[in-house]
Amino acid sequence: MGKGQAEEYQGKSLDEIDLHLEEELLGNNNDDNPAEISDIDDHYAHLLQKKRRCLVPWTEEQNKLVKEFFKHHKEDKKLPKRNECETLISQQTAALHNKSCLKIKVFVQNIYTNKQKA
Known part of the structure; x- marks a missing residue:
């Protein structure tokens, strides 16, 4: 068609x-460049690798500021x-230069679920 x-x-x-159909499919495979296939495999292998988390500890000042600001949320x-x-x-x-909104939310949640000392 x-x-x-x-x-x-x-x-x-x-x-x-x-x-x-089999002849057509086999004929198309001859056009593939082995270098391109290798590049694609490397790209997907890189994506599959686990990302390492970089944990940045909370300072006493950060801890105090967030707890004070969100004290009603804890209650x-x-x-x-x-x-x-x-x-x-x-x-x-x-x-708080190294803290995102998500990290702050999780911190506050951990406070009121007793995963961290209040």
Whole structure:
């Protein structure tokens, strides 16, 4: 059909049509460049490697600032919203320069689930 030869098969049953698909598939493999295949394999192998987490410990100052800012969240056992985390980071940029909103949320959650001493 893709080659514009559909008229050739008009009126024939499927049993009467011989397409030689295996020959076409095998013929296309000869065009593959082994260097390109190797590059693709290397790329996917790199993606499959596990990422290593770089854990940055919380300082006493960071600990104190976050606990104070989110003390009501601890009492109500609710997660801080993203904008609340961003507000804290903007107010305390120097102290929280290496903490993201997600890290702060997890820290607060760990406080009220007793995974960390309050």
